[in-house]
Amino acid sequence: MSETASPVRRGRLLRFAAAFAVLLALIGYVVVQYVTGGGAPRCTVRAASGEGGPTYELSAEQAANAATISAVGTTRGMPERAVTIALATALQESGLRNLDHGDRDSLGLFQQRPSKGWGTTRQILDPVYSAGKFYEHLAEVPGYSRLPLTVAAQKVQRSGFPQAYAKHEPDATLLAAALTGRATGALTCESGKDGGTGDPVKVRAELVRAFGPDVLPAARTSGKAGAPGAGEVSVPVQSTVGTDGGRAVQRGWELAHWAVARSEGLRIAEVSYQGRVWSAKESDRGWRSASSQTSAKADIRSKASSPDSRMDEVRIRIAR
Template structure:
C-alpha cells in the first residue's frame, strides 16, 4: 500500500511546478516579443575596421541613444564600449519592458534598487544616463577590465559574462559615436502595408528627440566631423520611426528607396557643417 505524500512534499511539488510554469512562460514571452520585432525586409548593418554586425532597427535605435547620451556627457569611447557590452549581455540591446523580477529596459535596471520608475527605465535615454552616472563613479573604469567596470555598476550574479561582448561592443562604438564615418546602414520598406503604414515624415519630431538625447538646441549642426556622423547615424537609426527618407552629410546621402543594397552614396549636395534630414 502506497503512503500518501506529506503536506510538505505536496507544497514543494506545487512550488516547483509553479516556478517551472513561470520560467517557461517567461521564455515564450521573450521569444514571442523578439519575434514580433523581427520583420522581414528591414534591418541595419554596421561595418567598421573592427568587424561587421547585423542589428534589428530597434537595437540600432537603442545603440544610437546610448552613444548620444555619452556624447552629451562628454564621455570617452571606452564608456560607450562598456555600456554596449552590458546592454548586449542584459537585453541583447532591446528595450525590454520586462525582465528578471522587476528588471526592465536595455540594462535591466530594477526600480526596487533605486534606478528609477519603470516608465523611466524603459526610456533608453534615461536608462543610459543612469548607467553612465554610475559608471563614472567606478575608480579607473577606463583602465580596468571591461567586465569589472560593468559589474561595479550592475552587481549581477556573474559579472564575468560581460567580457564576451567586448569585441562586438567596440564595433558598435566605433560606428555610433561617429568615429568611423558612414559605418551604419539601415533599410526598411519605404511604404508600409495595411498593418504597418508608413509614418508621415516628421523631421521636427526627430530633431526634438535628438535634442533631448544630446541636450542641445542646434542638434543638426556638426561642430566636428565625428559629431556630424554621430548625428547622421542617430538620424538613420530613427529614420523608420520618424518617416525620414533621406539623410545628407559630409558628401554622402542615404535614401530609403535604395533598400538593403544602397547605403551611403556620394552626393554633391551634402555639406560637412550640418546634417540634413527629410
C-alpha cells in the first residue's frame, strides 16, 4: 500500500506547490497594480538625452503628487538635489500616493505622524503642506546636498529601514530633472479620455497653491469658470523669474511639465511652450512640434502681452 500511496502523495504535493506559486504570483501582480495604479492613465519621464536613455513610468496620481512635491521645493528656493531627495523619500514611504493610513498614525506622501508634531491629520494629507514640512526639515540638515541620499533622507525621516531610499534614487533623479524644468519635453502623460470638463479658475488656483503667489500676477485666464468650452490659462514665464533668460526657459518647462502631470485631475486638454505642444487627444505622441499656424498665433499673443519683448509663455488649454 505504501509503495503506491507515496507517488500519489508526491503528485498532490507538486500540484499544491504549483497552485501556491500561481497564487503568490497573482497576489504580487495585484499588489503591483494597486501600488502603481495599473490600468489607469500612465505617465512617462525620460532622460534629458531623449531616445535611448533611461525611462520611468508612473500613474497619473503618482505624477500629480510628484509635480506638487517638485513645485513646492523650487518655490522654496530648494535645489534640484533637494527635490530628488524628497521624491525618493516619497517613493519609498508611500509609492507617491497620498495614503490615509500607515504604520501607527503615519499618513500622507511622506508618512508623517501627527503624534510626532508633523501637523494635524488634515494638514498632512495636503500634499502641498506635507512637502513643505519635509523641505523645512531637510533645509535644517547641514550640507544635505552633499550627503548620500539615504543619509539626507534618514536625517529627516528617522526610518527603521534607511537604506531602502537608495533604490529609488535613479527614478527620483529622472523625475526631478523633468519636473524642475532642466530636462525639456521629458514628461508625457496619457489621457483618460473620459470627456470631463475643466475649469480654468481651478487650474489657476492650483498653480498658485503649488508655485506660490508670485505666479498669480503673471497667470491670465480666459473663459467662464465651469462653462463648457472653458478656456485657457497663460503664464508669461519671464515675469515670474526676472530677466534671467536661462532660468526663464527652465521655469517654463517646469510649469509645462506640472500642467501635463496634473492634466488628468484638472482636465487639461493641451499644454504648449516654446513651439512644442502636448495634447490629451494625441497623448500617445508626447511632446511634438506645434504647427506653423499655432506658432504664429502664439507669437501674436506673445507680442500683444509684451510689446517691448517677446515673452515666452506657457499656455494651458482646458478640456471643453
